[in-house]
Amino acid sequence: MNDRQASCDSKLNGDECNNKTDPESQAKLEAARRLGAPDAPGGAALQPTRLYKRRWMIVLLFSSYSLCNSYQWIQYGIISNIFTRFYGVSAFTIDWMSMIYMLTYIPLVFPVTWLLDTKGLRVIALVATALNCAGTWIKVASVRPDLFAVTFLGQFCCSLAQVFILGMPSRMASVWFGSEEVSTACSIGVFGNQLGIAIGFLVPPVLVPNVDDMDELAHHIRIMFYITAGVATFLFVLVVFVFQERPKLPPTQSQAAARSIPPEHYSYTASIRRLLRNKPFILLIVTYGLNVGCFYAVGTLLNRMIIFHYPGEEVNAGRIGLTLVIAGMVGSLICGIWLDRTKTYKQTTLAVYLMSLVGMIVYAATLSLGHLWVVFITGGALGFFMTGYLPLGFEYAVELTYPESEGTSSGLLNCSAQVFGIIFTIAQGKIIDQFGTLEGNIFLCVFLLIGTILTGLIKSDLRRQNANQQAKAAAEAQMSGQDYGATALISQQQTPPSQA
Numbered sequence: 311m312n313d314r315q316a317s318c319d320s321k322l323n324g325d326e327c328n329n330k331t332d333p334e335s336q337a338k339l340e341a342a343r344r345l346g347a348p349d350a351p352g353g354a355a356l357q358p359t360r361l362y363k364r365r366w367m368i369v370l371l372f373s374s375y376s377l378c379n380s381y382q383w384i385q386y387g388i389i390s391n392i393f394t395r396f397y398g399v400s401a402f403t404i405d406w407m408s409m410i411y412m413l414t415y416i417p418l419v420f421p422v423t424w425l426l427d428t429k430g431l432r433v434i435a436l437v438a439t440a441l442n443c444a445g446t447w448i449k450v451a452s453v454r455p456d457l458f459a460v461t462f463l464g465q466f467c468c469s470l471a472q473v474f475i476l477g478m479p480s481r482m483a484s485v486w487f488g489s490e491e492v493s494t495a496c497s498i499g500v501f502g503n504q505l506g507i508a509i510g511f512l513v514p515p516v517l518v519p520n521v522d523d524m525d526e527l528a529h530h531i532r533i534m535f536y537i538t539a540g541v542a543t544f545l546f547v548l549v550v551f552v553f554q555e556r557p558k559l560p561p562t563q564s565q566a567a568a569r570s571i572p573p574e575h576y577s578y579t580a581s582i583r584r585l586l587r588n589k590p591f592i593l594l595i596v597t598y599g600l601n602v603g604c605f606y607a608v609g610t611l612l613n614r615m616i617i618f619h620y621p622g623e624e625v626n627a628g629r630i631g632l633t634l635v636i637a638g639m640v641g642s643l644i645c646g647i648w649l650d651r652t653k654t655y656k657q658t659t660l661a662v663y664l665m666s667l668v669g670m671i672v673y674a675a676t677l678s679l680g681h682l683w684v685v686f687i688t689g690g691a692l693g694f695f696m697t698g699y700l701p702l703g704f705e706y707a708v709e710l711t712y713p714e715s716e717g718t719s720s721g722l723l724n725c726s727a728q729v730f731g732i733i734f735t736i737a738q739g740k741i742i743d744q745f746g747t748l749e750g751n752i753f754l755c756v757f758l759l760i761g762t763i764l765t766g767l768i769k770s771d772l773r774r775q776n777a778n779q780q781a782k783a784a785a786e787a788q789m790s791g792q793d794y795g796a797t798a799l800i801s802q803q804q805t806p807p808s809q810a
Contacts, residue, residue: 674752
């Protein structure tokens, strides 16, 4: 019996339930509820659970506004040489247009995850889309060579919005989706972020060609900014009218148990302390930061690396970035589906991490061969594993830290990624300037090797899976006992009086 075995014969809030349970199992579960069957070792009553079709609309809407925000992370970096000339600033200054996303996250992760825990998904979604929308319109007003400070302000607003986005996928998946699809839902949430980065690699080089006339260049930049602002505004309106906090009934018994904790019994600071004493989770924080930090560095510096070996190939640099991220999106979805079917969190995470290291080594060795098609292939292989790792880290963290808030564990992972991302981007950029791209990429390979070793040391304590399995076992045991009682009663009623 799984978490979806619940009565589902009506509509709630206009959403039709998604029920795949046979009638016999339904009847058993309803009987177990009436009897107060335990769903955990503590003996709490089994709670009603339901899945709603609306959950797919919620996750797709989140993915859409995450896409719009992550697109802007690499919007400047992928054509850094063009923006360097337009605004008259250094390449390192343009690198900060990407790194501001990382820097902003670090001090704000704790207050934002606290807000997520106390105010919920809808408030966080509204703030995220409002900030993102404001940032895009500020950029529209910044298209003059002497207004770099204004465009930086717009990018800073978008980086603030990102703080309210990155920690949501695993929390949203747990709140809305069943135990057999929660990893897939988390992957879809991450998918939107990755698709935005992919579009950020592809679209700016197409919309903003490297022309000499500054007025024409300003016109192209303005068109790009207006398109982004229009999309961001539309998504903000959708969130206002469509995005819902949570379903009326929880999707799983573990989520029902989390809902049953009274607010006065929850302490955010105590939760942080418990997480920081969780040794497997601490190892995961470090390894996740190393992997994703390497991805941030590669994405931010991709234009510089490609132009270094292939001058004038800005458009192809964007296409290589697109290939890297599209392959990662495929990897994310495959990993999410695989986790839902196998629950092999540590084995899958370790395998993907090891292949990220292999992909980085091959990419570093082939970048300077002089064949762009080779870079497309090696970049795609690197992206498949390196960005495919993102939802694995989120879901593994939830398993290791249940019943702590998913937003808090995701926030700590992302904070680690931002710290390492800034360090790796600055360090690799300096190494490339001093020695070359090969040495810069070898620098990242060393840290991916360290991360692979540390991942192998993580003790796999799947607490959320254990909670769901214990709930199933307890409910089935209770129903089995009740079946025997009912059988005995029927037999007794059918015994002739002469034989009694």
